[in-house]
Amino acid sequence: MEKIQSLKYSLIRNQEMYFLIFALFGYIFGYIDPYNSSGYPHYINAFIRAALFVISVYFIGKNISMIKERKVLVAAFVTFFSFYLFKLYHTIPDLNLPADALQKLKYSIYYFGFVIIPVPVVALLSLNYEKIDFKKFFRIVFWLYFILLAINFIHTHFIFDNYSSNGRSGIFRLYYITVGHYGLSLVIMALYSFLILKIKGFQYIIAVFLGLFPMYVAAARSPVLALVIILFVFLMLLNKRKYWISFFSLILLSFLALYFIYQSKIAEDFIFFKRLNAAIFENNASGRAFYLNSGIEIFREHPLIGGNALLSDGAYSHNIFIDILMSTGLLGMVLFIIYFKFVIRSFFKVLKNIYKYKESGILIFFFLQYLILAQTSGSLYLSFELWYFGAAVIGLGYINFTNEEIKSNNRRGNTA
Numbered sequence: 576m577e578k579i580q581s582l583k584y585s586l587i588r589n590q591e592m593y594f595l596i597f598a599l600f601g602y603i604f605g606y607i608d609p610y611n612s613s614g615y616p617h618y619i620n621a622f623i624r625a626a627l628f629v630i631s632v633y634f635i636g637k638n639i640s641m642i643k644e645r646k647v648l649v650a651a652f653v654t655f656f657s658f659y660l661f662k663l664y665h666t667i668p669d670l671n672l673p674a675d676a677l678q679k680l681k682y683s684i685y686y687f688g689f690v691i692i693p694v695p696v697v698a699l700l701s702l703n704y705e706k707i708d709f710k711k712f713f714r715i716v717f718w719l720y721f722i723l724l725a726i727n728f729i730h731t732h733f734i735f736d737n738y739s740s741n742g743r744s745g746i747f748r749l750y751y752i753t754v755g756h757y758g759l760s761l762v763i764m765a766l767y768s769f770l771i772l773k774i775k776g777f778q779y780i781i782a783v784f785l786g787l788f789p790m791y792v793a794a795a796r797s798p799v800l801a802l803v804i805i806l807f808v809f810l811m812l813l814n815k816r817k818y819w820i821s822f823f824s825l826i827l828l829s830f831l832a833l834y835f836i837y838q839s840k841i842a843e844d845f846i847f848f849k850r851l852n853a854a855i856f857e858n859n860a861s862g863r864a865f866y867l868n869s870g871i872e873i874f875r876e877h878p879l880i881g882g883n884a885l886l887s888d889g890a891y892s893h894n895i896f897i898d899i900l901m902s903t904g905l906l907g908m909v910l911f912i913i914y915f916k917f918v919i920r921s922f923f924k925v926l927k928n929i930y931k932y933k934e935s936g937i938l939i940f941f942f943l944q945y946l947i948l949a950q951t952s953g954s955l956y957l958s959f960e961l962w963y964f965g966a967a968v969i970g971l972g973y974i975n976f977t978n979e980e981i982k983s984n985n986r987r988g989n990t991a
């Protein structure tokens with residue numbers, strides 16, 4: 576009974592922290608399906624999303640005063656996203672799809688557009704991030720990814736006869752690129768612990784390999800690109816010659832190794848190397864150039880308020896900025912910038928003060944990886960991770976270190 580009371584007290588005291596964890600990472604449990612079940616994963620996912628929606632409404636009501644303080648920010652998000660949903664709605668009748676496919680697409684648009692994205696994002700914007708115990712937050716999220724990806728490794732390694740890079744999604748019922756980013760998330764946390772937080776431990780070495788494994792098996796290129804960019808940002812923060820030399824040496828050796836593999840064709844059966852080499856040496860983007868060019872063409876024809884929000888076959892441009900221009904035109908881009916400037920401003924504030932933010936700073940790197948994903952494979956109404964982590968980054972920007980700095984300069988140890 577005492578333990579139950581203690582748990583209840585912890586949940587109440589840290590409710591914003593647990594909500595943040597649930598909102599940013601809880602949906603992962605809805606996609607765990609190692610045996611391709613036909614029913615229950617969909618129900619689990621629907622339950623998680625419904626619970627998040629209801630809890631988000633609770634936090635919006637609870638933090639209504641915070642929303643009033645951030646009314647310009649919230650209004651900017653709601654205005655832009657409402658305009659985009661309006662354009663999506665008017666695009667649906669123009670799509671050239673079979674009835675069943677069109678109905679599924681409509682459900683997906685309404686599901687993401689009205690349930691998954693707007694209400695949770697406003698709730699995340701309403702939180703007081705100064706109250707969140709990010710040290711505990713970091714520890715919970717790290718071990719969540721560690722355990723799930725350890726199970727993923729064991730399942731993939733021992734259940735399947737051949738797990739050589741084949742685009743499979745392991746224990747997850749998800750698009751392979753998304754699974755690759757799950758692996759990248761654990762790699763980022765391990766490197767952040769070692770390089771920024773200066774915490775050493777054997778578990779972080781294991782975590783790097785557990786994270787790299789789904790990146791390799793999934794054979795997605797977006798996580799690899801994101802990893803290189805994030806490593807570069809880490810090195811900018813550290814700014815030590817030995818790290819720069821190691822980084823560029825690794826890049827050079829990797830390029831030479833990939834070139835040798837490409838020329839010798841010794842890895843034709845390994846999708847990871849085949850796809851990576853195709854992108855680097857053949858400029859093969861798996862058809863994305865067509866989608867990008869189609870989106871640009873729609874924008875050219877309708878520059879002011881945009882044209883259709885999707886292509887005639889229901890596809891999207893695979894780049895959120897082209898998505899914005901093709902669907903909402905220059906007007907939508909202006910509305911988006913009004914909101915997105917809050918994200919960028921907070922991002923650089925956290926980056927500049929990363930050693931003050933400590934564990935909470937990891938959120939800007941989660942945001943960065945999903946921003947990169949949204950530039951190569953994402954769309955506005957599907958990239959909920961980008962919206963969620965963007966809102967969390969904005970929340971971090973409201974953290975004020977003034978009192979801490981005053982206290983450190985005050986001999987009496989009191990705030991001024």
